[in-house]
Structure formats: structure tokens, C-alpha cells
Amino acid sequence: MRIRNDQAFLTIKGERRGLIRPEFERAVPFSWASTLLSRLPPETLIRKTRYEVGFAGMTWEIDVFDGRNSGLVVAEIELEHAEQEFELPDWVGAEVTFDERYGNSSLAVRPVSTWPAAA
Template sequence: MPVEIERKYLVTSDAWREDMAGTPYRQGYMCVSELATVRVRQAGERAFLTIKGATAGLSRAEFEYEIPVPDAEIMLRDHCTKPLIEKTRYEVPFGGKIWTVDVFDAANAGLIVAEVELTHADEQVQIPPWAGREVTDDPRYRNSSLISDPMNGSDQ
């Protein structure tokens, strides 16, 4: 079974930024419950349908399938809770890992979050100097929560 194991941090400075291109993301949620979350995501020129299981510590089951972009556009428009999550994602190498830095737009403008995927829950990672408070266990920073309760940079 595919498993996602990640840690999440608020970003405290622009020190991570270099001349790198980000990928625009639009994503919405068809279902958000304690048992599972069903997400539709358009990432640049690609689209995905993702089912995530309940979170247990740092991990949860994750099943992701590429879907046609026109299908994703219809699902995002007609079948997902509004507002959609809009953000730009950057891949930032640090400490032997690739960190994803999400710069949120629209209702969550100003919020910047960094995530790092782990190979196992006990894995030790080097935390970048631009990563501040860890919010892995704070459900308010889950993308699915940001739809119903948006945050901006001043909420950090």
C-alpha cells in the first residue's frame, strides 16, 4: 500500500528563493472526512485524482492517479468544494532532500508552507534555516482545512 510520510513547517523567510520556476497548482476536494480525503489537482499541464486515508502520526495511505486535464477542470469546476486551493509549488533541494515550498494565493494569500517527504517516520532530516514552526500535527494547515478556514500570512 502506498504511504505518504511527511513533515510540514511554516516558512519564515525568502532565503529559500533562487531563480527557480514554480508550478501553478489548483486543487479541490470532493470529500473530506475522518476516514478519507478525495482530492482533484491540476499541477501545471498535468492532473491527478488522489485518495488519502486517515492520518496516523506522520503517515497515511495515499493513492494517486493521473487523469486527463479536461476531466480535472470539470471536476474542479462542478464537483469540488469552493474556494479551490490556489498555490505555486517550488522544489527546493536542502540537506539531501527535496523540500516542496507552497506559496498560497487567493483566500490563503501570504501563507507559505514547506514539506519534506520521509522514507520512514523515524527518519532524521536537516531542517532548513528558513523553516520555522513545525505544523505537521496542526490540522489547520492541511490543504483540505484551508478551504473552509483560509489563512493568510498574518495568521502564522
């Protein structure tokens, strides 16, 4: 369930196959989302602010996390197909596409604040 401004969405993501991961999203009444989210343990909710940044003809989604994931910033783009070429901005850091720790479902139960410090 996602809330953006005063709109709510049910988002379902399928299993990743390489770079491809199906995603389905549908608008739902705000009251549904609000009620559902209010019944979940607060510590399992992902809180982030999403920014959209244009670069080299692509729109990058930049997620700046709050709460127990504070300090984490993730950038991603939606490709039309797995072989699509794109220019990588110099402000993008490490590639984490296949690192399951960075998925929202993982961050909800194992936030970055619980990760061991880098050696």
C-alpha cells in the same frame, strides 16, 4: 484533484497515524479535472504554487498560497519512514504537521484570511 501545468491528478490521502499518512495519486485526463473543478464553488478551491528545493539530500516542497490563503507558505518533505533523520533548514518556521488548520481540506473552508489576528 490537482492540476500541475497541463497535467491532472486525482489524489487521495488516508488518515494520519503519527507522521505516517498514506497518499495515492493517479493521472487523470485534464478534461475531467477541469470539468470537476469548474463545478466547485471558486471560494473552496485551494490555489498555490509549488516549488521544489533541495537541501541536505532531501527535496522540500514549498507551497506558496494565493487567494484567500495568500501569505501562507508551507514547507514539507516526504520521509521514507517515521524515524528517518533529516536536517532542518534555517528558513523553516514553526512545525505545523499536527495542526489540522493547515491541511488543504481545512484551508478550503477556513482560509487563513478568516483566522483571528495573533495577539
